Amino acid sequence: MIDARVVIVGAGQGGLQAAMSLRQDGHQGPITLIGGEPGLPYQRPPLSKAYLKSGEADKLVLRPADFFAKKGITLRDGTWVEAIDRTARTVHAEGEALPYDRLILATGTRNLVPPIAGVSRALGLRTLEDARRLRARLTAPCRIAVIGGGFIGLEFAAVARSLGHEVHVAEAAPRLMARVLSPDMSDRFRRMHEGIGTALHLGRGVTEVTDEGIVLSDGQVIAADLVLLAAGVRPNTDLADRAGLAIDNGVRVDATLRTSDPDIFALGDCAAFPDPRTGRTIRLESVQAATDHARAIARTITAGTDAPYEAVPWFWSDQADWKLQIAGLASPEDDSVAVDDHTVLRFADDQLSAVETINNAKVHMKARKLLAGTTPPARDMLAAGDYDLTSV
Amino acid sequence: MVKLTYIEHDGTETVVEADPGDTVMSTAIANGIDGIVGECGGSMMCATCHCYVDDAWTDRTGDRMDGEDDMLDCAASEVRPTSRLSCQIKLSEDLDGLVVHLPEEQV
Numbered sequence: 001m002i003d004a005r006v007v008i009v010g011a012g013q014g015g016l017q018a019a020m021s022l023r024q025d026g027h028q029g030p031i032t033l034i035g036g037e038p039g040l041p042y043q044r045p046p047l048s049k050a051y052l053k054s055g056e057a058d059k060l061v062l063r064p065a066d067f068f069a070k071k072g073i074t075l076r077d078g079t080w081v082e083a084i085d086r087t088a089r090t091v092h093a094e095g096e097a098l099p100y101d102r103l104i105l106a107t108g109t110r111n112l113v114p115p116i117a118g119v120s121r122a123l124g125l126r127t128l129e130d131a132r133r134l135r136a137r138l139t140a141p142c143r144i145a146v147i148g149g150g151f152i153g154l155e156f157a158a159v160a161r162s163l164g165h166e167v168h169v170a171e172a173a174p175r176l177m178a179r180v181l182s183p184d185m186s187d188r189f190r191r192m193h194e195g196i197g198t199a200l201h202l203g204r205g206v207t208e209v210t211d212e213g214i215v216l217s218d219g220q221v222i223a224a225d226l227v228l229l230a231a232g233v234r235p236n237t238d239l240a241d242r243a244g245l246a247i248d249n250g251v252r253v254d255a256t257l258r259t260s261d262p263d264i265f266a267l268g269d270c271a272a273f274p275d276p277r278t279g280r281t282i283r284l285e286s287v288q289a290a291t292d293h294a295r296a297i298a299r300t301i302t303a304g305t306d307a308p309y310e311a312v313p314w315f316w317s318d319q320a321d322w323k324l325q326i327a328g329l330a331s332p333e334d335d336s337v338a339v340d341d342h343t344v345l346r347f348a349d350d351q352l353s354a355v356e357t358i359n360n361a362k363v364h365m366k367a368r369k370l371l372a373g374t375t376p377p378a379r380d381m382l383a384a385g386d387y388d389l390t391s392v
Numbered sequence: 393m394v395k396l397t398y399i400e401h402d403g404t405e406t407v408v409e410a411d412p413g414d415t416v417m418s419t420a421i422a423n424g425i426d427g428i429v430g431e432c433g434g435s436m437m438c439a440t441c442h443c444y445v446d447d448a449w450t451d452r453t454g455d456r457m458d459g460e461d462d463m464l465d466c467a468a469s470e471v472r473p474t475s476r477l478s479c480q481i482k483l484s485e486d487l488d489g490l491v492v493h494l495p496e497e498q499v
Contacts, residue, residue, distance in 0.1 A: 043433045045432075045433060045435065046433060059418065061421075061422075062421070063421065063424065064421075064422055064423070064424055066424065067424045070424060287431065287432060287437075291431055295499065314437065316432075316435060316437045318435070323435075323436075325437070361436065361459035361462040361463060362459070362461075362462040364462075365462045365463060365465055365466050366462075368466065369466065
């Protein structure tokens with residue numbers, strides 16, 4: 001349906017990519033891209049990295065203003081969608097009903113706010129506005145407490161240390177980035193962060209945020225002038241839920257990324273989709289999932305095909321001078337094999353499930369290729385070659 | 393300002409004025425050049441800003457950066473001796489007049 005009216009709710013990287021890919025694939029119908037935040041679509045990953053140092057917001061913009069007119073994409077920024085009427089096939093925003101033939105939900109996530117006393121004293125880091133506010137606080141020496149030892153918290157902590165601030169990170173789990181990393185890799189990152197002078201408080205949650213700092217679960221008080229809450233995110237599913245679409249830790253979609261309504265798709269951080277390798281329902285928070293989902297949906301809409309989504313997941317995180325790269329997707333219970341100082345392989349049922357590397361682009365890219373096949377490499381085959389992926 | 397020319401696969405030529413310090417990738421994005429995607433924003437996580445440096449300029453753009461070869465291995469179009477990731481070419485007065493050619497596909 002190359003003349004379908006397409007409405008995209010959410011103008012982050014995934015929503016924008018869907019609009020761009022539709023045009024690239026020859027879509028001729030009108031495309032409306034609706035974003036809740038004001039301004040042009042921008043990149044989020046640098047908000048916890050380069051932007052905090054440089055403050056160059058114009059460098060974050062994904063495409064310039066005239067791009068949208070040139071491509072025939074109507075961008076409605078600063079606009080919140082209130083409801084979807086699936087019977088009339090309209091989207092309701094600010095008193096207006098926008099008709100659609102195909103609807104794409106790219107609503108992303110919002111920060112999880114755990115039930116901690118005084119948590120509203122903490123700042124978050126998700127939008128450009130959040131990053132601006134944090135950055136303004138980093139201009140004078142201060143004591144910083146970060147709640148959460150995941151990607152965002154640790155990236156922020158590393159930047160804050162490099163600027164000379166005193167930094168504490170409290171993580172309720174016994175190790176860093178526990179949801180996505182092997183214990184071995186978590187430990188390497190623990191040593192690196194301790195090495196640059198960050199105080200880590202592992203296995204200790206935060207029970208209170210006060211005007212003086214944070215209180216840990218064992219009663220220890222960490223004095224802080226600035227508290228960052230980085231305890232993960234929740235998918236924005238309210239709109240889909242109210243429209244009666246199936247929800248399962250995200251907007252549930254099938255292998256073609258369609259929701260329970262075949263005219264409505266969901267992509268990126270908000271979409272719960274079947275893992276092409278295991279069949280489990282998963283939800284990924286990454287640039288890769290957002291843009292690969294977007295391209296797949298654009299193909300489905302323009303070509304009318306039903307090819308299943310099957311891209312290999314990949315992730316990255318920049319912390320101090322370490323670039324962590326992950327290819328594939330491991331479950332926390334997957335086996336780990338530490339190959340060298342830079343590489344850990346993960347295995348599920350004796351098949352390669354993921355590869356974690358530090359500053360090792362060669363192995364990372366090789367892993368992305370190896371995991372792209374229909375059958376992941378077997379453990380005994382890799383063991384026979386001393387787990388050297390580059391020789392496979 | 394530095395003059396920079398992009399020649400797309402279909403022959404479309406675009407001449408832009410760029411700021412020293414910016415990269416060939418970020419300048420392309422800011423000027424709406426279709427042949428550059430730059431999906432990871434210059435983090436060396438993808439190969440969607442692949443370009444071919446014009447033969448007359450390869451001496452001045454210098455060698456590939458650490459890890460660039462590995463990323464180019466996954467480029468969607470043919471990799472040639474002049475292939476670079478445009479996010480790794482930082483513009484300077486030295487590169488005033490630079491010409492880069494863009495491949496057919498980036499994804």
